[in-house]
Amino acid sequence: MEVIFDKERVQHIAGQTVDWMRSIQGTPHPMSAYVSGIINEWEKGGDPICRKAPHLVYTHLPINPYIDDRTDGTIGLSYLDVAAPAFGIGTCWAGFIRMAVDSYEPLRQALEIPEGRKMAYAMLFGYPKFKVNAIPRRNPLQVDWV
Template sequence: MPDLIITDAACTRCRECVATCPLRIIELPRGGLPPRFTEDGARRCIICGHCEAVCPTGAIAVDDPRLDPATYQLPNVTLRPEELGAYLRMRRSVRRFRPEPVPRESIVELLEVVRYAPTGSNRQGVKWLIIHDTAEVRRLTGMVVDWLRTQAGSGSPLDRHFNLAGMIRSWKKGNDPICRNAPHLVIAHSARQHPTAAVDAVIAVAHLDVLAPAHGIGTCWCGFFQMATEAWEPLQRALALPEGHRPDYALLLGYPAVSYRRPPKRNRLEIAWR
């Protein structure tokens, strides 16, 4: 169970931790004593760390064996809204990759940041399977094509919406219309016990998708791979996810062989105000 570590001398009793805790499980006892968990607070704590994050004097910290003890030194940087807006507008799906691998450490560096994405009840249940071996990406892509063969000509919505026969022909010719010859494939997966598990994973993948270009790394959501992982047993067996885990989304990853010069146009914004 988590514990609250208080540096009594630093605590000004300002109540910021009490007011910010989303579960209201921190109290300031009478008699000028420092903050502490309410009676069942430790059991209910979701270890979101907001008490620690909000404390003006750094007097409170959450301790739990699940927490990575590494500390992050916040750099003194300010991102202007127009910089972030320009960055987000310039993020693009990359479908042309250079063949050289992205070092494992660079991918870990991205995922270290992605850990900060929100998750329902701060469950942090998103796990990652990284197919780093490019030959293995190709082998798995072949399995997606096997699944597409079962879909082509079936008249299913997928078959009607996409030119599956054309994709299969393209694969036969040595092209890769599924994984776009990406050197790596990142798969987020989770045990689906928690109601927000699948959404948590998609949010995490979105954070990865947004962060990667800042490191010179390109990504593309891989819907065909994802659909195949949900439907095609041979591919599920090949992924060998932990018992009870489901693939939540697949993202292609590699150094881009394309550079985008300007943002494309987007559909008109539609908003209803009430």
């Protein structure tokens, strides 16, 4: 697990993720049709990637050419996600970083992923700016008993 504590580094990582989005524009990548809105928001001073969060944590696993199962590293972050509010800490899964990291070397370098390892998942965290007064409405869970 690596923790990027410095907010400026987190912002740099967000910028590298936006650069990855620029690199897939006009390509057959399944995300290419969606990235222009995100890039625009970034260019207007917003941060749709890291939400201006101060810190970023990610888990990593050995690269194995035969098995690409990142479940345990993701489970670890899920525990953090559940435990954090008890410590007054807010979290947000960093899905865009995860989407970009395997195929964009400058982002791998910015994250300083250790040699021979790959990211399982990443999570933003910090003391929340907003207080949540009510749990957001959810779609009802659909369960099939088969």
